[in-house]
Amino acid sequence: MYIYDSFSRSKRKFKNEGKVNMYYCGPTVYDDIHLGNALSAVRADLIRRFLIAKGYKVKFVANWTDIDDKMIDRAVLKKIKVSELAAEVIPQIEDVYNKLNVLPVDQRMFATRSMNEIFEMVKILLSRDVAYKISDGIYFDVSKFEAYGQLSNQDLSALEAGTRVDVNDEKRNPQDFVLWKHAKPNEPIFKDSESIVPDGRPGWHIECSAMNYIAFGGETVDIHLGGIDLKFPHHECEIAQSEACFGNKFVDFWCHNGYLLTDGEKMSKSLNNFKYAKDLFLEFNPLDLRFFLLATHYRAPLEFTLKAMQAASNARYKLQNFYAYIFKTTASKDSSETLLSSIKEAKQLFFDAMEDDFQISKALSHIFDLIHLVFHKDDYTKSELGALQEFLTEINLVLGVFKTDLQIPVYVLDLAKKRYEARLNKDYATSDKLRMEIHNLGYQVRDNQDCYEVY
Ligand SMILES: [Zn+2]
Known part of the structure; x- marks a missing residue:
C-alpha cells in the first residue's frame, strides 16, 4: 500500500499491518459546517474506512476547536458564552456528519478539555528556551527548531519577507508564533495551577499538538489529516511544538485534502462564498453529497456546481439501484457461473486502485464496469448473487454510499x-x-x- 506524504512530497510505502493512529484536524465550532468542511471530513472518512477494510486496527481521533478568536468573536456577537456557543454548534455539525455517513470518531478531543497538557507542553518549551514570554503572550522561537518550514517547503528568509507573519517588535524572530495569549478583558481565561504560565488562553496550534499528545502519548502519529490550507502555518507549527517537546518524529504521513472550489475560488467563510452542507440536503439525498465529495481524488480540488452535483446524484442513484436490485432479485436454477471471475476481478481492481494512494475514481470505474456487465443479466445463480451481495457489502464499508435499508414503509x-x-x-x-x-x-x-x- 502506497500513500502520498505531503512532508516528503512523495508516495511512500505504508506499513503492511497492525495499528494505525490517525488524527484529523476538526473544525472550529463557531458555526455549522459548509461544503468545504464537509469535503474534508468525508475524504478523511474514506481513507479511514479503507484502512479498516484492509484489516488495520485504526484509532481515529479528531478534535473540536472550541476556543479561539472566531469562537470569541461569534459568542460576543450572539451575546452568549463561548462554551454555550460550542454546545449549540457541535450537535449541528454532528448531525451533518451523521447524515453524510461519516463514521463516529474513536476519540473526540476538545481544546478546552486539554489544558493540563497544553500547560505541560508550554512549560517544557519555556524550560528549554524554545519558548519565551513577552508582553502579550508566550511565543515559540522558530530559530531553535531547525526543521521549521520543511513541511510547507519554505525557508525562513522567504517567510520573513512573507505577508502572513504578524509583526511584533518584542518577538525574537518575525516568524515566531504564539503558544499562549495573555488574558484580555471579556475573554475566557484558563489558569495554570503552578502559575508558571500566566492566565490566558492557548494559541490554536498548540491545542492540536496537545490533543495529539493526549490521544497517542507522544508516539509518532501514523497519519495526520486535514485540509491543504492547514499545512502552513498550522501543521508546520504542530510539528515544531511536538518535536521540540518530545524529541521523536511527530507524524509519519501527512495527508492533505484539496479545496472545494466555487467559481474557481476556495469555498470559505472568510470569502463569504460558502454554502452550508445542511442547505444542500433540502435538494439532495445526503448520500449524494457524500458521493460527490469522495468521488474525486482526495488531494485534488473539486469545483462545486449544481450540474456536477446532479451528475453525482445520478451516478449514485445508478449504484443504489443496482444494490437494491441485487438484494431483491432471486436466483435462477441455472448452473453456469460465468460472473464469479468478473466479480472477483472487480474486487481485486477496486482494492488495487485504493492501495495506490486511494485512487478513488479508478476504483469506482471498476464498479461501474461490473454493473455494466451484469445489470441486464436476468438469470443469476445463487452463488453469483451471493458473491455480488458480498462484494457490494464490502465496498460499501469503504464507500458508505448505499442506503442498505431497502424496505420503504x-x-x-x-x-x-x-x-x-x-x-x-x-x-x-x-x-x-x-x-x-x-x-x-x-x-x-x-x-x-x-x-x-x-x-
Ligand atoms: Zn489542528
Missing part, C-alpha cells in the same frame, strides 16, 4: 403517490411540500419520464 409510498398526483395536476406547491415531508422521513423521490421512484 407504506406511509412513505402513500406520500409519494400523492405527490406524483399533485405534480400531474400541476399543483407544485403541494408537490414540493410532500417532497419535503418524504425527504424529512429519510427518503427521496425521483421522477422519470412517466413514472416516479422512491428510494
Whole structure:
C-alpha cells in the first residue's frame, strides 16, 4: 500500500499491518459546517474506512476547536458564552456528519478539555528556551527548531519577507508564533495551577499538538489529516511544538485534502462564498453529497456546481439501484457461473486502485464496469448473487454510499403517490411540500419520464 506524504512530497510505502493512529484536524465550532468542511471530513472518512477494510486496527481521533478568536468573536456577537456557543454548534455539525455517513470518531478531543497538557507542553518549551514570554503572550522561537518550514517547503528568509507573519517588535524572530495569549478583558481565561504560565488562553496550534499528545502519548502519529490550507502555518507549527517537546518524529504521513472550489475560488467563510452542507440536503439525498465529495481524488480540488452535483446524484442513484436490485432479485436454477471471475476481478481492481494512494475514481470505474456487465443479466445463480451481495457489502464499508435499508414503509409510498398526483395536476406547491415531508422521513423521490421512484 502506497500513500502520498505531503512532508516528503512523495508516495511512500505504508506499513503492511497492525495499528494505525490517525488524527484529523476538526473544525472550529463557531458555526455549522459548509461544503468545504464537509469535503474534508468525508475524504478523511474514506481513507479511514479503507484502512479498516484492509484489516488495520485504526484509532481515529479528531478534535473540536472550541476556543479561539472566531469562537470569541461569534459568542460576543450572539451575546452568549463561548462554551454555550460550542454546545449549540457541535450537535449541528454532528448531525451533518451523521447524515453524510461519516463514521463516529474513536476519540473526540476538545481544546478546552486539554489544558493540563497544553500547560505541560508550554512549560517544557519555556524550560528549554524554545519558548519565551513577552508582553502579550508566550511565543515559540522558530530559530531553535531547525526543521521549521520543511513541511510547507519554505525557508525562513522567504517567510520573513512573507505577508502572513504578524509583526511584533518584542518577538525574537518575525516568524515566531504564539503558544499562549495573555488574558484580555471579556475573554475566557484558563489558569495554570503552578502559575508558571500566566492566565490566558492557548494559541490554536498548540491545542492540536496537545490533543495529539493526549490521544497517542507522544508516539509518532501514523497519519495526520486535514485540509491543504492547514499545512502552513498550522501543521508546520504542530510539528515544531511536538518535536521540540518530545524529541521523536511527530507524524509519519501527512495527508492533505484539496479545496472545494466555487467559481474557481476556495469555498470559505472568510470569502463569504460558502454554502452550508445542511442547505444542500433540502435538494439532495445526503448520500449524494457524500458521493460527490469522495468521488474525486482526495488531494485534488473539486469545483462545486449544481450540474456536477446532479451528475453525482445520478451516478449514485445508478449504484443504489443496482444494490437494491441485487438484494431483491432471486436466483435462477441455472448452473453456469460465468460472473464469479468478473466479480472477483472487480474486487481485486477496486482494492488495487485504493492501495495506490486511494485512487478513488479508478476504483469506482471498476464498479461501474461490473454493473455494466451484469445489470441486464436476468438469470443469476445463487452463488453469483451471493458473491455480488458480498462484494457490494464490502465496498460499501469503504464507500458508505448505499442506503442498505431497502424496505420503504407504506406511509412513505402513500406520500409519494400523492405527490406524483399533485405534480400531474400541476399543483407544485403541494408537490414540493410532500417532497419535503418524504425527504424529512429519510427518503427521496425521483421522477422519470412517466413514472416516479422512491428510494
Ligand atoms: Zn489542528
